[in-house]
Amino acid sequence: ESLVTNFAAQWLYLRDIAAKQPDEILFADFDETLRAAMQRETELFISSVFRENRSVLDLLRADYTFLNERLARHYGVPNIKGSYFRRVRFPEGSVRGGLLGQGSVLTITSYSTRTSPVLRGKWVLENLLSAAPPPPPADVPSLKTETAPGKPLTLREAMIQHRAAPTCAGCHARMDPIGFAMENFDAVGRWRDRDGQQPIDATGVFPEGTKFEGITGLKKELLRQPEQFVGTVAERLLMYAIGRNLQYYDAPTVRAVMREAEPANDTLASLVLGVVKSRPFQMREAGGE
Numbered sequence: 407e408s409l410v411t412n413f414a415a416q417w418l419y420l421r422d423i424a425a426k427q428p429d430e431i432l433f434a435d436f437d438e439t440l441r442a443a444m445q446r447e448t449e450l451f452i453s454s455v456f457r458e459n460r461s462v463l464d465l466l467r468a469d470y471t472f473l474n475e476r477l478a479r480h481y482g483v484p485n486i487k488g489s490y491f492r493r494v495r496f497p498e499g500s501v502r503g504g505l506l507g508q509g510s511v512l513t514i515t516s517y518s519t520r521t522s523p524v525l526r527g528k529w530v531l532e533n534l535l536s537a538a539p540p541p542p543p544a545d546v547p548s549l550k551t552e553t554a555p556g557k558p559l560t561l562r563e564a565m566i567q568h569r570a571a572p573t574c575a576g577c578h579a580r581m582d583p584i585g586f587a588m589e590n591f592d593a594v595g596r597w598r599d600r601d602g603q604q605p606i607d608a609t610g611v612f613p614e615g616t617k618f619e620g621i622t623g624l625k626k627e628l629l630r631q632p633e634q635f636v637g638t639v640a641e642r643l644l645m646y647a648i649g650r651n652l653q654y655y656d657a658p659t660v661r662a663v664m665r666e667a668e669p670a671n672d673t674l675a676s677l678v679l680g681v682v683k684s685r686p687f688q689m690r691e692a693g694g695e
Contacts, residue, residue: 408452411675417642418505418533420448422514429519433594435480443477444509444595450491451508461672462639463632466534466625470495482511482597501597501621506588507531508681509595516593530584534628536638541583559563583610587624633664636672640664640680647681648690659684 415421423445428436450472455464473494478486481502496502505511515526521661532538542643567578587610592598608620618627628635645652652660663680670676681687 407453409456410449410617411517413643414452416646418511419529420445420510421515423510426513426516427518428513428516428594432511432519433592436594439476440509440594443474443480444513445476446474446491447472448505448508448510451505451529454493455555456674459673459675460638463629463672466506466635467627469498469500469503471502471508480594480596499692501590503623506625507591507619511589512588512595513593519593521585521589521593523582523589524578525554525585526588527581527584530628531581534638535634536641537580537634579613583612584624586610587618587620590620620681632672636664636667636677639674640667640677643677644684644686648686649687656686659686681689 423441426441430436441674451468451470452465455462455468456471460468463631470493472491473483473486474489474491475486476489478484478494483502486492486494501507512526513528515529516522517525519560528539587608589601589606589608590597590599598606609617610616610619610624612627616627618624637660640660641652644656644660644663663677663684664672666680667673667676667684
């Protein structure tokens, strides 16, 4: 239980859902009942992956979640009645499988009035791939959402103009494609085909030329090199276990944990066992006495 409420909540910033205040006019349907349901969905989902000893890759690729009537209505999932949560399996190709289709993650990576490809891209890079971009320069210009005559820009058009500055382009080249692939989800995790009057373009292209489309294409790209995500889980588990940030000299330990977990299908139990048997954990300083 602690691995869900402490480790996973810290790793994925899930506690931030409590502080989010979506605009009451734009998102009038959002209330405290929905907020609590989003948080509970993610807790139950992560707990199921851990307790059932599934591969940690199922956090990205699972075809199920846990819904009650309130959250199911928000997602547009029919035939779910009552306030209690039950396991719901999605059809093949559903946009809702895994963490990236859950309202909690989509809400904490948005602003109060709109989505943010930058926040979402940064969240994926930092928390799922251990590839956090550097902080923005101090003189970064604000995002312009209108052209000179006052014509509104789509979010994609505004971002393209914003990252034209050389100081912005490098980091945005990796963050923005990830965020754009998630644009069909609004700032509170509802599915949409249009942003205002404009159809949503959910295509993304990484700097090396890899193209993908929408949340389904993004998940395929993330799972194409599964060792990146498994390595991130191993790093965060080790950090949680020894109570400090990892240093360059911890890299061999992380690789050893991953090697030990691979034959066991990268389950959480196998990763935890590797961490517990590791030298940094075995040799950590005892506290207090």
